[in-house]
Amino acid sequence: MEPIIIARNLKKTYRMGNTKIHALAGVDIDVMPGEVCAILGTSGSGKSTLLSLLAGLEHPTAGKIFIRKKPTYKMNESELVDFRLKHIGFVFQSFNLMPTMTAAENVALPLMFRGVPRAVRMKAANRLLVEMGLGKHLKNMPNQLSGGQQQRVSIARAIIAKPEIIFADEPTGNLDSVTAEQIMEIMCGQVRKRGATLLFVTHDPTKAEYADQVIHIIDGKVAKRERHGPAAGKTAQAESETQGEET
Ligand code: ADP
Ligand code: MG
Numbered sequence: 001m002e003p004i005i006i007a008r009n010l011k012k013t014y015r016m017g018n019t020k021i022h023a024l025a026g027v028d029i030d031v032m033p034g035e036v037c038a039i040l041g042t043s044g045s046g047k048s049t050l051l052s053l054l055a056g057l058e059h060p061t062a063g064k065i066f067i068r069k070k071p072t073y074k075m076n077e078s079e080l081v082d083f084r085l086k087h088i089g090f091v092f093q094s095f096n097l098m099p100t101m102t103a104a105e106n107v108a109l110p111l112m113f114r115g116v117p118r119a120v121r122m123k124a125a126n127r128l129l130v131e132m133g134l135g136k137h138l139k140n141m142p143n144q145l146s147g148g149q150q151q152r153v154s155i156a157r158a159i160i161a162k163p164e165i166i167f168a169d170e171p172t173g174n175l176d177s178v179t180a181e182q183i184m185e186i187m188c189g190q191v192r193k194r195g196a197t198l199l200f201v202t203h204d205p206t207k208a209e210y211a212d213q214v215i216h217i218i219d220g221k222v223a224k225r226e227r228h229g230p231a232a233g234k235t236a237q238a239e240s241e242t243q244g245e246e247t
Contacts (some may be wrong), residue, residue, distance in 0.1 A: 001032060002031060002069065003030040003031055003032055003033075004028060004033040004035075004067065004068055004164065004197050005030070005031035005037075005054060005065075005066075005067055005068075005110075005164065005165065005199065006030055006064075006065070006066040006067075007027055007028060007029040007053075007054065007063065007065050007196045008028055008030075008063055008064045008065075009026050009028065009062065009063040009064070010024055010026065010027040010028070010029070010031060010048050010050070010053060010060050010062075010063035010064075010065065010073045010152065011024050011025060011026055011027075011060060011062040012024040012046075012053060012058070012060055012061050012220075013061045019055040020223070021048040021085075022094050022219075022220050023046045023220055024049050024050060024053070024060075024220045025219065025220040025221050026063070026220075026221065027046075027063075027221065028222065029050075029054070029215065029222075030197060031197060031213065032196060032197075032213075033195075033197055034162070034192075034195050035197055035198075035212045035213055036191060036192065036197075036200075036211045036212050036213075037198065037199045037200070037204055037211055037212065037213045037214075037215065037231075038196045038199075038200055038201075038207065038208040038210070038211035038213070038214045038215070039051070039199065039200070039201045039202070039215050040202055040203070040205060040208045040215065040216050041203065041216060041218060042203055042205075042212055042218075043203060045218055045219060046082075046169075046217055046219070046220040047169070047201040047203075047217060048169055048201065048204075049203055049220075050201075050217070051167050051199070051202070053065065053120060053142065053147060054067070054073050054167065054199065055084065055088060055090070055167050056075065056080040056083060058086060059073070060073055060116055060232045062218070065095045066166065067087070067232055068085070068087060068164065068165075070083070075082055076119070076218070080186055082120070085110075085113060085177075086163075087163050087164050087165055088163050088164075088165050088166070088167060089110075089157075089158030089159055089161070089163040089165070089166040089167070089196075090158055090166070090167055090168070090171075091154055091155055091158045091166065091168035091171045091200075092168075092169055092171075093149040093169070093170040093171065093173040093174055094174060095147075095151055095154045095174075096154065097150055097152070097153060097154060098142075099141065099142055099143065100141075101142075101184060102127060102133060102138065102140060102141060103137055103138055103139070103140050103141075103142070103145065103153045104122060104125040104126050104129060104138045104139065104186065105122075105125070106142070106144075106153055106154075106157055107125035107128060107129060107153060107156040107157045107160055108121040108124070108125035108160070108191050109157060110157060110160055110161040111124060111125070111161055112199070112202055114161060114179070116212065124140075124160060125156070125160060128152055128156045128160055129152075129153070129156055129166055130242045132152050132155070132190075133152070133154055133186075134146065134149060134152055134153065134156075137149060143210060145231075146179075147175050147176075147179065148175055148182060148183060149176055149209075150170065150177035151163070151171065151172075151175065151179075151183050152183070152201060153189050154187060156234065157189060159190055159191070159194065159196065162194065162196075164190055164197060165196065165197045165199070166187075166196055166198045166199070167199050167200075168187065168198065168199070168200035168201065168202075169201045170201055170202060170203070171183060171184075171185060171187060171202075172202075172204075172207060173202075174200070175178070177179060183232070184207055184210050187200075188210045196239065198214075204237040212227060213225065213226065214227075214228075215225045
């Protein structure tokens with residue numbers, strides 16, 4: 001199996017007047033299909049920059065990115081827009097819901113962009129929100145929902161069009177600790193159930209425990225890589241061999 005996300009020697013330098021800020025200073029990433037991957041680092045370490053390069057929201061200063069074997073670092077804006085629409089879902093720290101739309105309308109939005117008729121997309125949105133425990137809030141506006149409820153809506157919006165990859169930047173950063181755990185459970189649960197790949201960013205080591213692979217970044221560089229999940233290369237192989245012996 002080949003990685004679904006590959007980055008090689010990825011660099012991003014920002015210029016602030018005469019000073020250069022090396023937000024990313026040569027980062028290599030491999031994420032396998034179906035893997036849940038955490039990018040763990042303190043504030044300012046380059047996590048959001050990394051996510052925005054991988055998602056094609058910004059261009060790298062140097063380095064290569066391949067998503068689903070496609071060299072996205074070579075794509076122009078309109079190719080990137082199309083690529084994101086077809087293959088990528090997003091979850092943000094501050095939810096980013098449309099304030100004038102109901103919960104269900106927000107969830108249905110990605111299907112609207114794909115030309116799915118209103119009745120069909122609203123039915124799909126309603127069903128997904130019911131599954132995520134928001135059946136009583138389908139018609140609520142975002143400001144009539146708690147933070148945790150808004151983040152559930154935004155997770156539903158990220159997955160409804162069945163993207164292969166979901167990117168999440170500090171998805172629990174605005175939530176209390178109990179709600180944050182619930183959101184990690186529901187986000188990782190939904191992603192795993194669908195066989196999608198999740199790359200999330202966090203500064204909190206306890207959230208990284210939900211991941212199969214944890215990539216620690218310090219000052220724009222990978223400081224450490226850990227794998228401990230089902231997609232964890234050797235470990236997964238060893239485990240499945242052991243299971244084979246038992247049966
Ligand atoms: P994190 O998400 O880990 O907090 P960021 O990726 O946002 O870190 O930022 C990494 C570094 O790059 C920081 O020093 C930040 O100030 C700088 N940086 C990020 N975006 C910009 C930008 N648009 N212009 C200038 N500097 C930036
Ligand atoms: Mg950030």
